[in-house]
Amino acid sequence: xxxxxxxxxxxxxxxxxxxxxxxxxxxxxxxxxxxxxxxxxxxxxxxxxxxxxxxxxxxxxxxxxxxxxxxxxxxxxxxxxxxxxxxxxxxxxxxxxxxxxxxxxxxxxxxxxxxxxxxxxxxxxxxxxxxxxxxxxxxxxxxxxxxxxxxxxxxxxxxxxxxxxxxxxxxxxxxxxxxxxxxxxxxxxxxxxxxxx
Numbered sequence: 001x002x003x004x005x006x007x008x009x010x011x012x013x014x015x016x017x018x019x020x021x022x023x024x025x026x027x028x029x030x031x032x033x034x035x036x037x038x039x040x041x042x043x044x045x046x047x048x049x050x051x052x053x054x055x056x057x058x059x060x061x062x063x064x065x066x067x068x069x070x071x072x073x074x075x076x077x078x079x080x081x082x083x084x085x086x087x088x089x090x091x092x093x094x095x096x097x098x099x100x101x102x103x104x105x106x107x108x109x110x111x112x113x114x115x116x117x118x119x120x121x122x123x124x125x126x127x128x129x130x131x132x133x134x135x136x137x138x139x140x141x142x143x144x145x146x147x148x149x150x151x152x153x154x155x156x157x158x159x160x161x162x163x164x165x166x167x168x169x170x171x172x173x174x175x176x177x178x179x180x181x182x183x184x185x186x187x188x189x190x191x192x193x194x195x196x197x
Contacts (some may be wrong), residue, residue, distance in 0.1 A: 018109035084141030
């Protein structure tokens, strides 16, 4: 199981780029109930992440590629995720860095990259160019200046380091429990304690 480390180790203490958010029970927002979110960008002004465990019903990556005019005859059959409620018509690809575009890819962690341009879609459809792992997501999760930090202080989110199973695993139903287990927390015990003072 390969883990990821921050793309910029000097910012680890302050910013969460490359880390995973785990929604606490009773988050109060059904869009993020049991959500596991990889933070792809975080600085003083904003934070942006992709939900890793919310597949879009009835849409696979070949379906989406074909709709976008990319020949998907050899594309792997993977679910498309709902990355979050913001700009749901906008697509993102989170992938391993064995495919990397110097102009359009943004490094999220040491071997994890985010690309939001057509070149990655064409690479995914090509068995000779595609990255080892990739997720297609529509929309993203976003926070304004200081908002994510406040939510973490208010115990809305737990954080953990991601690994390939958490980011790219296809068992979306169990990702929340899997993320909690990375912290040594049982989902059953955590759920049973939610709402108690």
